[in-house]
Amino acid sequence: MPIEQSSSVSSAETGRDPRLLDNPGQLPLTGRTVLIVEDDFLIADDFAAMLRSAGATVIGPAESLPQAIRMAQSCNSLDCALLDIDLQGVAVFPLARELRNAAIPMIFMTGIGCDNIPQEFADILCIGKPTGSCHVAGELISLLGLMPGSV
Numbered sequence: 182m183p184i185e186q187s188s189s190v191s192s193a194e195t196g197r198d199p200r201l202l203d204n205p206g207q208l209p210l211t212g213r214t215v216l217i218v219e220d221d222f223l224i225a226d227d228f229a230a231m232l233r234s235a236g237a238t239v240i241g242p243a244e245s246l247p248q249a250i251r252m253a254q255s256c257n258s259l260d261c262a263l264l265d266i267d268l269q270g271v272a273v274f275p276l277a278r279e280l281r282n283a284a285i286p287m288i289f290m291t292g293i294g295c296d297n298i299p300q301e302f303a304d305i306l307c308i309g310k311p312t313g314s315c316h317v318a319g320e321l322i323s324l325l326g327l328m329p330g331s332v
Contacts, residue, residue, distance in 0.1 A: 208236025209322050216262040217242040218249040218276065219290070220269050224310065228263060231318045246271045253279065261321055262287040266298060266307075277302060286324050288317070 215237045219225035225242035232239050240256050243249035246268050253259060253276060262280055264273045266289050273289075280287050281302075288306045289298060295307035306320060 211236035213260040219265045220244040
C-alpha cells in the first residue's frame with residue numbers, strides 16, 4: 182500500500198516557541214497528522230505530547246524502520262513526519278524516500294550529527310538532539326506553512 186499525503190510575550194519569557202503561544206480554540210496543528218519515528222521512548226513521548234498539545238493527531242511513535250513503514254502506509258492522511266535518522270543502528274532513509282515520493286514533508290532529527298544524511302536529502306531540515314519539543318513543533322508549523330490561528 183503506498184503512502185498518501187494528505188502576542189507580545191517573548192519566547193525567552195515563556196520558554197516556548199512563539200508559534201505555539203496559546204490562542205484559545207485555535208491550535209496551530211489542528212487537523213494535521215504527524216508521524217513520529219524515534220527509538221528513544223522519552224524523546225518520542227515528549228514530542229508526541231507537545232504535538233498533541235498543538236492540536237496534531239500523532240501516528241506512532243515508531244521505534245523501528247519496519248514499524249514506521251507499516252504506520253506510514255496504513256495512514257490515510259499523513260501531513261508530515263518527524264524522523265530520527267538512526268533507529269537502533271538502522272537508517273531511516275528508505276522511509277524518507279517513500280515519504281518524498283508521496284510529497285510528504287519531513288524533518289530529520291539526529292544525535293549523531295547531520296553530516297550523515299545522504300546528499301539526496303540535503304534540502305530536508307535536520308535538527309540535532311537533544312532539542313526541545315517546542316522547537317520541533319515550531320519547525321513543523323513552519324514546514325507546513327502554518328501560523329497559530331491559520332488552520
